[in-house]
Amino acid sequence: MTPTGAPPVQLAILLASDSPETFDCPPERVKREGNDLEVAIRKFRMSAYLWQAFTAEQMLRNKLGRRVFRFDEEWTSGSASSQDREQGTMRSEARIHIIRSDKTTAEIRDLNIAQQHGPATDKGALYDITTRAVFSVEVGSVAVRAISGVAVVEIRVEGEEICRAWIEYPLDSNGAQRQVSIYESDVRLRLPESHRQKKLQISVKSIGGGSVDIDNFEQMCSKSAFFKLDTGKMASRSQYLGRFDEKQIQDVVFTSSVKPDRIMSKMIVHSGLAVDGLEFVYDDSSSQLFGQKGGTPNVFEFDVRRGEYISGFLVRSGAYIDAVQIMTSLGRKSGLYGNAHGGSAHCVIPPRGYTIRGVSGSSASWLDSFSVIISK
CATH class of the missing domain: 2.100.10.30 (Jacalin-like lectin domain)
Known part of the structure; x- marks a missing residue:
């Protein structure tokens, strides 16, 4: 049965096609905490929790009860505290999708589409860039559906039988997740850096014991797999x-x-x-x-x-x-x-x-x- 409540909020970081996966940051802070994609994910996840806490407080303040939106979560290494990171503690935390756009860094930073730049001629273009990248069925992801619910996605690289990484889908208040979208960029990010450029293979396991193997995951979610x-x-x-x-x-x-x-x-x-x-x-x-x-x-x-x-x-x-x-x-x-x-x-x-x-x-x-x- 389809849940009657609002679906969870999906969080995503959009990367330019030529992005080195770093963000601007003062040199002193780079030395202290870094400025790579992993740091950006941790900061974004913490910001999302602050939005959630603020919304809950405002709802209660305005006599609407302790109501707030929820996030799509995954079982992953805890990032809410430095102690979790040091000890490798696993927790259920908000999932951050990593989506790579087909636009370059220069195209996204173009002053003509900058929303806060007065003389800009196309201030709404950033919305179009984001929509094409995030809400695209066309490229970069595979939708998986299991009647009993999706339990786990095992990730391997070609030539190896060892499961290097995985994505778990824990039960929530609405039960099992019957449909999930698996993004190529998200899958690669979970592998050791030395394996990220290799051919991907995934195995989707359902709660009912079923299994589907995709031997060439990259090909299945590439542009060649879609047509108009x-x-x-x-x-x-x-x-x-x-x-x-x-x-x-x-x-x-x-x-x-x-x-x-x-x-x-x-x-x-x-x-x-x-x-x-x-x-x-x-x-x-x-x-x-x-x-x-x-x-x-x-x-x-x-x-x-x-x-x-x-x-x-x-x-x-x-x-x-x-x-x-x-x-x-x-x-x-x-x-x-x-x-x-x-x-x-x-x-x-x-x-x-x-x-x-x-x-x-x-x-x-x-x-x-x-x-x-x-x-x-």
């Missing part, structure tokens, strides 16, 4: 199931996703001992074929009058796609078409706030790989 739909919205692909072949990838964007006057009326799964192809049929009798026709055509019709649409898939896969089950926005499920006992089961459901806009994958004699195309 005909509507102008940015879309991305989920992790591929089956045997991935980048050279034979086929993208099928639903006609109903780019043409508002078209409605998907039914879906046909062509299958035998494996899934040969998926066919999407619309209200004007037009159709799109993903893969090929073969085996038995299994027809699943949508309730068009109630606005029913595809909300997810249950996919059984190994070296290829063995079987597919369709899940809808009304809670209905189709049969499991194909080899119901082949491969292993994977539940493919987009994160909250996203919708399936199409499918992607490769095929030969049958479907070799499968992924969904999603966007907000």
Whole structure:
């Protein structure tokens, strides 16, 4: 059940594309406490706690009770006191996201966009720069969703089986976090400096015992993993199931996703001992074929009058796609078409706030790989 309270406040530090990860500071203070990114994170976190305390005091002073916003937290090395840092004490503290912008330091410091510079000609540009960097589905992060809740993300580098670092998601007053965004910059910051430039691998563990491994995390959240739909919205692909072949990838964007006057009326799964192809049929009798026709055509019709649409898939896969089950926005499920006992089961459901806009994958004699195309 979705919490009815306000979501936690997310804190972020925005870095320029060429930033050396230091901030301006008097030489005496640099010698005493430093001016690198770690120091900036500690100072920013303490400032956030001061904002929180001040807000709580003002709410109480104005007879509104002890009410205040909460922060998104993580289990990390304590930074609220020097004693915690010296002893390496672990605490649940406010999470600070590190996001690198595509703008350079010179572009961000341009006097023409400085808010407090009188002659500036574009004082609102900093808001646009921040919005593009922070609220971008497009680049730099992967959204992960687990029905039972996300427990921990293990971080490794290519060629090593040792988990060098991890991100924990402790239970809070609203229970487990079912959806989290994992940022590449945040993941790299947790690794030893000698490993930060290596290829990243992560393993997401759910509270229910499930696990998803991403062998090339950097590629999955890079610009190449995203593309623009005909509507102008940015879309991305989920992790591929089956045997991935980048050279034979086929993208099928639903006609109903780019043409508002078209409605998907039914879906046909062509299958035998494996899934040969998926066919999407619309209200004007037009159709799109993903893969090929073969085996038995299994027809699943949508309730068009109630606005029913595809909300997810249950996919059984190994070296290829063995079987597919369709899940809808009304809670209905189709049969499991194909080899119901082949491969292993994977539940493919987009994160909250996203919708399936199409499918992607490769095929030969049958479907070799499968992924969904999603966007907000």
